[in-house]
Amino acid sequence: MIAVDANGADQGPAAVAEGARRSGLDVLLFGPASAVGASDGHVEVVDAPVTIGGHEEPAQAVRSRPDASIVQAARSVAEERAEALVSAGSTGPTLAAATLRVRRLRGVHRPALAVLLPIPGGPVLLLDAGASVEARPEHLVQFAYMGACFMEAVYARERPRVGLLSVGEESGKGTPAVLAARERIEAGGGLNFVGNVEGFDIPGAGADVVVTDGFTGNVALKVLEGTSKLMREAIGAAVRSSPVSAVGGLLIRGRVGRLREQLDPEAVGGAILLGLRKPVVVAHGSFGPRGIASAIGLARRAVDEDMVGRTAAALEAAGALRSAGAGSVAEVTPESDGGG
Amino acid sequence: MIAVDANGADQGPAAVAEGARRSGLDVLLFGPASAVGASDGHVEVVDAPVTIGGHEEPAQAVRSRPDASIVQAARSVAEERAEALVSAGSTGPTLAAATLRVRRLRGVHRPALAVLLPIPGGPVLLLDAGASVEARPEHLVQFAYMGACFMEAVYARERPRVGLLSVGEESGKGTPAVLAARERIEAGGGLNFVGNVEGFDIPGAGADVVVTDGFTGNVALKVLEGTSKLMREAIGAAVRSSPVSAVGGLLIRGRVGRLREQLDPEAVGGAILLGLRKPVVVAHGSFGPRGIASAIGLARRAVDEDMVGRTAAALEAAGALRSAGAGSVAEVTPESDGGG
Numbered sequence: 001m002i003a004v005d006a007n008g009a010d011q012g013p014a015a016v017a018e019g020a021r022r023s024g025l026d027v028l029l030f031g032p033a034s035a036v037g038a039s040d041g042h043v044e045v046v047d048a049p050v051t052i053g054g055h056e057e058p059a060q061a062v063r064s065r066p067d068a069s070i071v072q073a074a075r076s077v078a079e080e081r082a083e084a085l086v087s088a089g090s091t092g093p094t095l096a097a098a099t100l101r102v103r104r105l106r107g108v109h110r111p112a113l114a115v116l117l118p119i120p121g122g123p124v125l126l127l128d129a130g131a132s133v134e135a136r137p138e139h140l141v142q143f144a145y146m147g148a149c150f151m152e153a154v155y156a157r158e159r160p161r162v163g164l165l166s167v168g169e170e171s172g173k174g175t176p177a178v179l180a181a182r183e184r185i186e187a188g189g190g191l192n193f194v195g196n197v198e199g200f201d202i203p204g205a206g207a208d209v210v211v212t213d214g215f216t217g218n219v220a221l222k223v224l225e226g227t228s229k230l231m232r233e234a235i236g237a238a239v240r241s242s243p244v245s246a247v248g249g250l251l252i253r254g255r256v257g258r259l260r261e262q263l264d265p266e267a268v269g270g271a272i273l274l275g276l277r278k279p280v281v282v283a284h285g286s287f288g289p290r291g292i293a294s295a296i297g298l299a300r301r302a303v304d305e306d307m308v309g310r311t312a313a314a315l316e317a318a319g320a321l322r323s324a325g326a327g328s329v330a331e332v333t334p335e336s337d338g339g340g
Numbered sequence: 341m342i343a344v345d346a347n348g349a350d351q352g353p354a355a356v357a358e359g360a361r362r363s364g365l366d367v368l369l370f371g372p373a374s375a376v377g378a379s380d381g382h383v384e385v386v387d388a389p390v391t392i393g394g395h396e397e398p399a400q401a402v403r404s405r406p407d408a409s410i411v412q413a414a415r416s417v418a419e420e421r422a423e424a425l426v427s428a429g430s431t432g433p434t435l436a437a438a439t440l441r442v443r444r445l446r447g448v449h450r451p452a453l454a455v456l457l458p459i460p461g462g463p464v465l466l467l468d469a470g471a472s473v474e475a476r477p478e479h480l481v482q483f484a485y486m487g488a489c490f491m492e493a494v495y496a497r498e499r500p501r502v503g504l505l506s507v508g509e510e511s512g513k514g515t516p517a518v519l520a521a522r523e524r525i526e527a528g529g530g531l532n533f534v535g536n537v538e539g540f541d542i543p544g545a546g547a548d549v550v551v552t553d554g555f556t557g558n559v560a561l562k563v564l565e566g567t568s569k570l571m572r573e574a575i576g577a578a579v580r581s582s583p584v585s586a587v588g589g590l591l592i593r594g595r596v597g598r599l600r601e602q603l604d605p606e607a608v609g610g611a612i613l614l615g616l617r618k619p620v621v622v623a624h625g626s627f628g629p630r631g632i633a634s635a636i637g638l639a640r641r642a643v644d645e646d647m648v649g650r651t652a653a654a655l656e657a658a659g660a661l662r663s664a665g666a667g668s669v670a671e672v673t674p675e676s677d678g679g680g
Contacts, residue, residue, distance in 0.1 A: 199562025222539025231571035
């Protein structure tokens, strides 16, 4: 059973409900019954009309509004009525509800938002794409294992290539945090670690998993999306601007349409929060029913392939868990953000 | 007179010499006389066959090899035989030679590499694109004024919109360094400051000047270049993949060619090091004669429009200079990297 929050999507709760029905999977759907309809077939509806907006302070809103749909959905996962969470709403409240209710894996410092980029030759998993704004070396190390386990478990990618985002390929290039993380990942072992990768390796699919801090990752993601949009629009405008090229545009429309499908985020299923005790998928706010169905399918695969258990085992084997006694973890300074 | 280092360009010193001759401006050209030819017309050649490679440790190489062409060229600027420096070689040695010989403006913490992005509706100036890997708030503040003065002086952009790159538009979004920089820029005044901008505002030309640390800026630049290349290749492949769409491709080729010109880095002239006592332009390694001529023209405009003097005045007026007694500067912690 997958818990789905129907509130907060750009196309409204009814589109999310339609996606849930289309997925063909068992879904516990939290949203306004007036919009999502009654339980039927594989979809069990819980009437939850209260929503948390994207502009509220997330942790505060989650704590004070236990009846909000995202909080109820997260609680259903914590109480094991559902095995994973899918949200079509804002990332902030989803992250807050998931961290507070579903909670982090034991020994994980903080969750990371991992985004599947629909790149030819990919997809490429970029993390952290913005769950935090800064990352210490021990966070980057955990992100590397979390991302690799996701690609292995959910995308059946054998020994995915893991790269650490930096400003040059040489091992000496990067911030002190990147240099320290690189040393620890190499020492921890167990990964197909390709060392530093650069900005052009993200669209170039130079690695299957690209590890970075949430600030850089968020900027990189938005530059990529913005540039892709700019290029599509500029080419469209060039084609439309003369009758001759408009005829040319009609002739290539089919091929370019197929290219667009290849780059389609709805086919991939959105972003996933890694490092929690259960899979949590954050569908893009713009997703229609097809994208929501993909997101639910993604959550289902993460459950079926035991992504969480495999992540915990990999982190432990590498000595990268916070409470473990192994080598690199001894360097971790005590901190106040709890250990799960 | 503009000093030009002819070594290090992908197309060789002869292509740089050809660009210098094509520029129609007075140039002091440092390179192997065997390749760049003799002095003639506006171009005075100084035989300087020694080059510093991109893989050497730059500061060390610059200190130990006074005969290297980039060191000689930088010295000619320091000694006022030339008014500005243009390098077609690697960024590292250029940055080291310029910082050691041309030196920083008094009160400037560190130079920034500013890249002109050839975006429709732009260009957009992105800085720092990688001169440093980290930035403290006081660095970001200086970058904001340096970038604005460049766009005003060299691009005659009146009151250019300056944005601070972050992960959300709200003033509370970002790293501690970004939040502190935002407060100081708002307090300093004198800029058309639009607040935070996000990754998609770079390709979207949401600001004329985008300010960030060198790590994030370098990643953003390479993601933008890589995505643009990926899209062009993917569309080219889609067009070529069937006879019908190939005909369509032929029909739109003229329009797309004009789009490519609009996005052409050679027309813009490359990157510029800001915060030094003289203008220093770093042409892209791939530039041919046309790009080199643009880079020389860019350096000439920076001299003629007194970019450096205007930058010093703006930094002083905002109380953003390191040695000034004004408000925000009092918070700057003492540091060991010298003050110029």
